[in-house]
Amino acid sequence: MIDLNTLPERLLLGPGPSNAHPRVLDALSRPLLGHLDPLFIELLDEVKQGLRNVFGTTNAFTLPISATGSAGMEACMVNLLEPGDNILVGVNGVFGGRMCEVASRAGAKVHRVEAAFGEPLDVDAMVTAIRATRPQLTAFVHAETSTGVLQRVPEIAAAAREVGSLVVLDCVTSVAGVAVELDEWGIDAAYSGTQKCLSCPPSLSPVSFSDRALERVRERATPVQSWYLDVSLLAGYYEGAKRAYHHTAPISSIYGLSEGLQLVEEEGLAAREARHREAAAALIDGVAEFGFTPLVAAEHRLPMLTSLQLPEAILNSGEAELRGALLNKHNIEVGAGLGSLAGQIWRVGLMGENARITSVDRLVGALREELS
Numbered sequence: 322m323i324d325l326n327t328l329p330e331r332l333l334l335g336p337g338p339s340n341a342h343p344r345v346l347d348a349l350s351r352p353l354l355g356h357l358d359p360l361f362i363e364l365l366d367e368v369k370q371g372l373r374n375v376f377g378t379t380n381a382f383t384l385p386i387s388a389t390g391s392a393g394m395e396a397c398m399v400n401l402l403e404p405g406d407n408i409l410v411g412v413n414g415v416f417g418g419r420m421c422e423v424a425s426r427a428g429a430k431v432h433r434v435e436a437a438f439g440e441p442l443d444v445d446a447m448v449t450a451i452r453a454t455r456p457q458l459t460a461f462v463h464a465e466t467s468t469g470v471l472q473r474v475p476e477i478a479a480a481a482r483e484v485g486s487l488v489v490l491d492c493v494t495s496v497a498g499v500a501v502e503l504d505e506w507g508i509d510a511a512y513s514g515t516q517k518c519l520s521c522p523p524s525l526s527p528v529s530f531s532d533r534a535l536e537r538v539r540e541r542a543t544p545v546q547s548w549y550l551d552v553s554l555l556a557g558y559y560e561g562a563k564r565a566y567h568h569t570a571p572i573s574s575i576y577g578l579s580e581g582l583q584l585v586e587e588e589g590l591a592a593r594e595a596r597h598r599e600a601a602a603a604l605i606d607g608v609a610e611f612g613f614t615p616l617v618a619a620e621h622r623l624p625m626l627t628s629l630q631l632p633e634a635i636l637n638s639g640e641a642e643l644r645g646a647l648l649n650k651h652n653i654e655v656g657a658g659l660g661s662l663a664g665q666i667w668r669v670g671l672m673g674e675n676a677r678i679t680s681v682d683r684l685v686g687a688l689r690e691e692l693s
């Protein structure tokens with residue numbers, strides 16, 4: 322059996338999870354409270370407010386769903402789609418593809434606008450498709466972790482609203498790393514995850530629904546197919562003076578999220594974004610000496626996840642072996658390419674607490690040792 326006391330301290334520079342902040346790890350070990358204890362409810366209310374801040378919203382329905390980011394995605398789809406509805410999804414990476422799969426299982430007719438992996442969605446192509454299909458729902462990814470692309474949002478959201486479509490935005494990787502402005506952009510539902518720029522372990526999916534989105538749920542002709550993710554049932558548990566048992570919230574994870582949000586508040590969102598950008602720039606500079614080049618054009622690059630094209634020498638000598646050496650000899654995890662980019666790129670995450678020059682220096686030092 323693996324002895325947990327002997328687990329190595331890895332530096333997690335992949336696409337997530339990133340390392341949790343020591344203060345978050347400390348918070349996880351605080352004494353358990355009951356999930357309907359007034360003290361816990363007060364803490365939950367603070368967490369909901371902290372989430373509104375990082376989502377850039379005043380949406381009342383903003384809370385952490387008790388499961389990972391994919392559950393947030395599923396919550397948006399199953400609540401906002403009814404069988405036979407049309408959804409338009411922008412697909413320029415693995416997570417846009419996952420949205421299509423989840424929407425199709427919810428019984429929707431899925432229309433896709435595709436862009437090459439490594440490119441953003443073409444805004445004009447999205448706007449044209451929205452006007453042509455007039456979907457009930459438009460969905461796309463803000464920060465595509467599979468490719469390292471940051472998507473421009475406002476024009477697509479505005480076109481969707483013009484035709485009465487609700488807009489869902491995947492903010493799993495962007496929240497607390499780059500500006501997210503749900504209200505300013507006109508987003509109706511968004512979801513995130515705790516294991517990326519919030520510096521917490523995986524376990525929760527912060528979500529936010531606008532009043533317009535909740536209205537759509539109230540007007541449904543069919544019940545939401547998922548009992549666990551039904552936002553009307555969740556509202557009875559997370560909102561108001563009288564909270565009724567729905568499920569048992571993961572108390573310790575919410576302690577961790579509370580501390581993670583406190584850290585964001587202390588640093589400030591603008592300073593946090595600047596720190597992510599500085600770390601990414603240092604990474605690109607630092608690995609240039611080995612021949613790594615960024616996959617994504619500078620203006621579309623994510624600061625918290627950099628896709629690096631592998632130099633010829635590493636392509637020929639086996640990139641998996643080098644990743645293995647980084648992991649086993651240096652305790653550094655970096656991510657492999659996904660889908661069509663498998664074997665072609667590495668994905669290096671500098672997320673949350675890890676977005677520091679010290680992380681870059683450790684990776685560059687380890688690469689120098691392995692490649693010299």
Ligand SMILES: Cc1ncc(COP(=O)(O)O)c(C=O)c1O
Pocket residue numbers: 336337389390391392394416462464465466467491493494514523
């Ligand atoms: C952009 C994006 N969306 C959705 C997900 C799914 O989240 P999870 O793996 O926490 O379920 C991820 C996870 O990496 C992601 O990066």
